[in-house]
Amino acid sequence: MTEWVTEALHDGLRSSFRADRVLYRRPVGQQDLVLYENPKFGRMLALDGVTQVTEADEFIYHEMLTHVPLLAHGEVRSVLIVGGGDGGMLREVVRHRSVERVTMVEIDEGVVTFSQEYLPKVSDGAFDDPRLDLVIADGAEFVRDTERTFDVIIVDSTDPVGPGEVLFTDHFYGHARRRLNPGGVLVTQNGVPFLQGAELTGTMRAFGQLFADRTCYLATVPTYVGGPMAFGFGTDDKSLRRVAVETLADRYRKAGLSTRYYTPEVHRAAFALPGYVQELLDAA
Structure with a gap:
């Protein structure tokens, strides 16, 4: 019988694949x-159906x-990825x-x-890059205890349930x-704001206490149902979200x-x- 993952x-x-x-x-x-394998999306990994x-x-x-934070910054030398065990974020960095x-x-x-064995296309050999320092540890504890500093920190977390919940707290962001x-x-x-608005508002409230500039930006990922995803963006440099397209294009070209x-x-x-997303930010 055909199996559906719901x-x-x-x-x-509910959505099913x-x-x-x-x-x-x-x-x-x-x-x-x-x-599992799906005819439209290839290999798919789900945890409790998600x-x-x-x-x-x-x-x-x-x-x-x-690429949004790295090219907005323009002079990134050191990056911290929290989570991201499938290697996709590492591949792009x-x-x-x-x-x-x-x-x-x-x-x-x-x-x-697991990801290297079953999802090798995602990391595409990135784990062999000599610039990588792979640390097996709790991300929240690492960020709390390390003395290292970074130009960009990328939090590639699951939804704020179970082990991923701590990565959405004010303490972690601080x-x-x-x-x-x-x-x-x-x-x-920060999830899909049409369906997970409280998640975005909570992060933006914390960012507002920590950064001179805080906002989010959007991208549409087909398998994450409910509209575009939101990505939180916090920095003390207010110019970074307004970098000119021409400057971004030059940085993109130079990066190859x-x-x-x-x-x-x-x-x-x-x-x-969109207005409904801006309302969530204003509510923060």
Whole structure:
């Protein structure tokens, strides 16, 4: 019989993906981890039915959460990735030749091993990059305790339930702020604001206490239902979200990038927010 993986993350809404072939399944605590093949999205990884990553559209999420802060900053040498065990964020960061060191903190080494074996297209060899410092530790504890500082911090977290919940707290954001170099940028994934508005408002409220400038930008990822995703953007340099398209294009060209979703024009447009999203920011 055909199996369907059903996601019920949002109250009153369910979405299902057909699993033509289940490649891996095991319980994780009280949750169910399943890797399967779908005719539209290729290999898909779901935790308790909630889609984590797909081969077909992961590039949108990873490109936008990486290239927007790095190209807005323009002189990034050091990057911290919190989470991101599938390696997609790492893949995009190491494409920037100016980056000298990437520290990636993943709580579960098994996630990295699993992803390299079953989702090798996502990392595309990035774990072999000599600039990588892979740390297996709790991301919140690492950010609290480390003495290192970074130009950009990327929080590639799951939704704020279970182990990922701590990465959405005021304490975590405060520690992350202290690990940024002057003019640095903190970016976060904040779900789909049409369905998860409180998540975005909570992050923006914390950012408002920590940064001279805080906002979010948007990108549409097909498998994350409910409209565009929001990415939190916090910095003390108010000019960074208004970098000219011509400047972004020059930085993009010098970096030698080739992307499938990100463009300098999309970068600038992503900060133009619909009214309902701006209302969530205003509420913060």
